[in-house]
Amino acid sequence: MRRITRITTVGVASAALALSVTACGGKSSSDAASDSKNPKAALAYDVGGRGDQSFNDAAFAGLQKAEKDLGVKPAEAEPSEGEGDPDKVQRLTELARAGNNPVIGVGFVYASAIAEVAPKYPKTTFGLIDDTSKTGKNIANLVFNEEQGSYLAGVAAAKVTKSNTVGFIGGVETPLIKKFEAGFVQGVKDTNKNVNIKVQYLTQPPDFGGFSKPDLGKAAAQGQLDAGADVIYSAAGLAGTGAIEATAKAKKWAIGVDSDQYAQKGLAPYKEYILTSVTKDVSDSVFNLIKSVKDGKPQSGEVRYGLDKDGVGLSTSNPAYGKLTAVTTAVDKAKADIIAGKIKVKATP
């Protein structure tokens, strides 16, 4: 008898709780109201969040510009470590519910979440950076030809190296970062076949620490420097700042990524050794999308940014880089060749 009562107690308790949890709330996600007079735009960040001096910060710069130039009210949301799709769905839902338009998922990890949320908010435009696998009427896929910018970095690296050894540090071994590697390696080899390239990835997914832990980047750069590398290109988000620090301290050339890292305050002590950065104009793509929504003509479908539209490129803000004319001429020639279609850059290594 007692056995049954105890089992029932457990069952009744959990069932009652389950029901009360689901039934007590009256509010739901469909109560959203978007306000066209006070436009609001939102970013949902990728791993690392704001302050990574790189990918996420570039997106934030675009949002800031929209705030200043267009009077858009910004909103931001950061991910938690190790979260899954339901959390991303929730984040996007909350941002859309709060009346933000557009809602931009910074990074390919938001692909399935956007595919799920977008149909529920047909009047909201969703931006999806780095992914074209999920499409929809109110989804704008903002993608870049990272391999083209990286190719130019490869040309520059092959030109400035004295030890004939250059390094590539990838944050996390994902297809996206492999695009950076592929372009870089091809650029180096096309320029000088004899240059030895050290390729290293910091972590394997699902450990995304390779995008967020500068100490990993620092150790990897140290290893490549010890192996004789004198130019190191790191495509590793916040972890790349560690690589830049180590390289600059050894007085060797570092190549930055995503944002113009020469111009970043956090990296000011090392900036004279940042030869150039492979820029990926995430900030412009974010700004353009917000503007298009505000103008009433929201972007939709694939919006590709390549070398031709200066969506990717090499930054020239370090005066030391401008003085290396042999390098800049080679880079400019390669750029013209890519745009003209004479050079095809591979997207996989």
Add this chain to the structure above:
Amino acid sequence: MKKFDKDRLLLGLAGPALALVVAFLLTSVVLLLSGRDPVEPYTLMFENAEFTDVQVLILNQTGTYYLAALAVAIGFRMNLFNIGVDGQYRLAAMLAAVVGASIELPGPLHILLIVLVAMLVGALWSGIAGFLKTTRGVSEVVSTIMLNSIATSLIAWLILPANLGVQPAGSNDLTTGEIAESGWMPGLDVEGGSIYGFTLIAFALGVVYWFVLNRTRFGFDLRATGESESAAQASGVDAKRMVLTAMLISGAVAGLSGMPLLLGQTHTYSLSFPVGVGFTGITIALLGRNNPVGIFFAALLISFLEKTSASLDQYGYEKEIATIMQGLIVISVVVSYELVRQYGLRRQQQKVGEELAAQARKNKEEVAA
């Protein structure tokens, strides 16, 4: 049958309650020290929990954590510290997704196959640690931590498109391919979303856990071996076999913890499949004192903290507040359980002392009379 003991129940509840209050106060202190409003984050979190979709999210997460915590608890009852639940869960989810995506079977069979594969893989992975412990005496703490890292590398290699993975066109993600619709588990559609079918199975497993541990010979042997291996051995229990069995069951349950999400939502294992579930499971098993009802409420609490804090940063508070609170809960739980245990022990001694004294008095009176 044991008489219902009110004191014991009260003492049992006092531990977690004390821990929660302390953790809550300490978090407020942290907020005060950093110059924030010490109460507003909690109000925001409770307001957030009023949304039906957040409630569904919390409940589904509770299911996942419940399974992970059960896996840990089975080990705990046996005095085994299975830290490898996270690796077992990820590897199981990944391989189950691969198998699920590669074949098509009629509905229930397809789901059953995926679930079986997950259990087998989880059991296999934890079984390595169990085997090492029984044959070579390797501490399961060390081996399971290492197996976590090996699982990470193994998955990273297996998910490459050259091996078992698939890279959808235009995507920068790697997946295991989508499971055909026959392998999707129907959920309970409610306002605000869908409660995964497997979430309900997870709670049902809690009843099974209780029954097996408390009402079967196997459960008795397991608990006995956990209390004292040598004593259990003396009474005829094969302790080594129990270690291996407990490890296998723990791993099989760990393998199940990826199922709610895999069968109910993603239908594929990708680079963005959640990590760290197994570690949260340890917290929950500890907080719930390995008791199926306790674990349920602990899982609900942790999910509540996690999900309702997610949007705090939109109101100018760091969502890490909830992480701090979780950490503080764990510390306070350990401390308060010890305090409550000592208090209970003292009380028991007092009570026994009083009873003995009363008995002695009575005897004396009888003699005098």
